[in-house]
Amino acid sequence: MRKSSSILLSTLLVTSGLYLAPMNPAHTAEAAPNHVVHPSEKAFDQKVIARVSAERMYEDVYYLSETIGPRVTGTEGEQRAANFIKERLLSYGYEVTTQEFSIPDKMTGHLQTSNQNEVMVSIPAGSADTPEEGITSELYDAGLGRTTDFTQEAAGKIALISRGEITFKEKVDNAVAAGAIGVLIYNNVDSPGPLNPSIGGNASIPVGGISKASGDALLQDIASQNKTVTLKVKRITNAKSQNIIATRTPQKGKEHDIVHVSAHFDSVPFAPGASDNASGTAVALELARVLKSYPIEKELRFVFVGAEEIGLVGSAYYVSQLSQNEVERSIANFNMDMVGTSWDNATAIYMNTLDGKANIVTETALATAERIGTPSELVLYQRGASDHVSFHDAGIPAVNFIRREPGTANLEPYYHTPLDKIEYISAERLKEAGDLVGASVYHLVGK
Known part of the structure; x- marks a missing residue:
């Protein structure tokens, strides 16, 4: 971008759902009391944690935010991101489907x-x-x-x-x-x-x-x-966006419970979208790699959605295409958004639920955090405005994992600006999110 000393470039701040829902006082969630962690549980966790690569996730954030750049809904940038995700998931051996849907002019x-x-x-x-x-x-x-x-x-x-x-x-x-x-x-x-x-x-x-x-x-x-x-x-008329879905089913039986892991890959105009949300996308891709071959007893779906920034359109479409039977079998949604920011004040991982109440996702995450010693505090918080809303509205227990400042619940200052770049991404925090969500998901789906 060019500029002179007098013309000041401003940045486009697109109103996202992240600021639409009312904010209730946060509280630090506490792990289930009196739970004795068995050595076998820690060994189970290590099957995931030992394989989650901070370097690989950081490289994916770099590619999405710096090589592709802004991934605005309905643009070539968003399409390139979708193609990247689809090719990666196919290379892991998943059954991959693409859902295309129309977006408003x-x-x-x-x-x-x-x-x-x-x-x-x-x-x-x-x-x-x-x-x-x-x-x-x-x-x-x-x-x-x-x-x-x-x-x-x-x-x-x-x-x-x-x-x-x-x-x-x-x-x-x-x-x-x-x-x-x-x-x-x-x-x-x-x-x-x-x-x-x-x-x-x-x-x-x-x-x-x-x-x-x-x-x-x-x-x-x-x-x-x-x-x-x-x-x-x-x-721009007759524009399209898309969701990319990767599915694994257990080798035996049918009508299994379903666990959904989701992240949006679009960004707002002018923003490279490293934190929002190449970070969540990269972690979900890494978990898809880690969990691609371990035995499972529940159906596992990785759902990468477009058009989040214009009103959760992609996730709403995905959920609308689920049959009633699939909805009834869905027991959890782990949604990741802005999990890798290096902003010093974002020391907590917020677990946002639409009603502010605990559910199977928050309880599983808290138990996992206790077992693996997650460094950041986990905060249960009432907040909508990310893709977990679409799952919640369908009756599926859902949580948005996102980094915020404790007490204020503030997001990083680079949010929705051209400064949302790779230089403000923490590989250590990507790893922390991957360990927490990955071990939690495997606890629910693994044998």
Whole structure:
């Protein structure tokens, strides 16, 4: 990404489900009391732990986040990740299926100054699109976008408007009435990413949201000097995403209980998505390798889902395709999201359940943590907003394993930004997640 000393690049902060559910006070989960760990149980755990490779998981995070890069739903990046996952699972000997599903139309945008500097921009639903070459125009400083902030000079220009006082829709409507050919709305408070305005319907001109820093820089360096910007907005229609499912069934019998291990592999725009969620994907891939040949007495499914970042679409589709019989046989879902961050404050592994209550997954994990001596505290927490929600809603006991800061439950500061890169991934924490979830899963499915 190019930048000058004055144009500040902002990052697109797409609202994810991770911030939608209400947060209840966390509590540290405690292992089952008075349980005597038998040596054979530890030996059973070691069959998994001894084979989980931190190096292999780190390499997979690197490939997904740095080689492929952003894996936005419905894009080539997401498709490349799906192909990578499928090929790896086939090499392990799994029965692999691909579920393709439609996703809602989406808007993408690109904003560039006449100085060839790029400014990251969020395009809201309802924005009009532009010709392929975009629209190039001078900027008109429209203040807060009130009717009185526009003059005849706005006609034929892109209106640069500050957030505040009136609604986004009113700002856009006033710009249209003044003859503006586009609108850029910038935030009125500092934020790590561009504003994502909700314009309440369809606009007749293209609309974008940018950060306060970018808005201030455009006012100073572009609008004041009568320079131009080029705004491109494209509507992506008939887009598809996909889930990749790897299945192992016991050699004898049928109608076995099912344990699902899941992780999403898509990311938000501009973010390489190393932690969110190449980390969970890499751990799930490694567990698929480790557990590919051990004898099992329950059906094991590794479910890699797309389209999580636009509203858990992939996992919802996966669960919707389960038969009633499969749902009834499903006893657990281990979902991993952001398990490898190196952020110092994320010292706890949160076990998020939608109702805040313990279930077979949390209880199994706690018992495993006691046996293997998991370094991080495990916190049972009421939280939705990741793919465990889809399983829970179908009546399947589900837990989202995710690293957070104890007490505050804060996520890492790199979340949903271009800084979500491999340099902020901890191989040791990937290993810790692999050991904990892998041994827990094997405890449920193994012989």
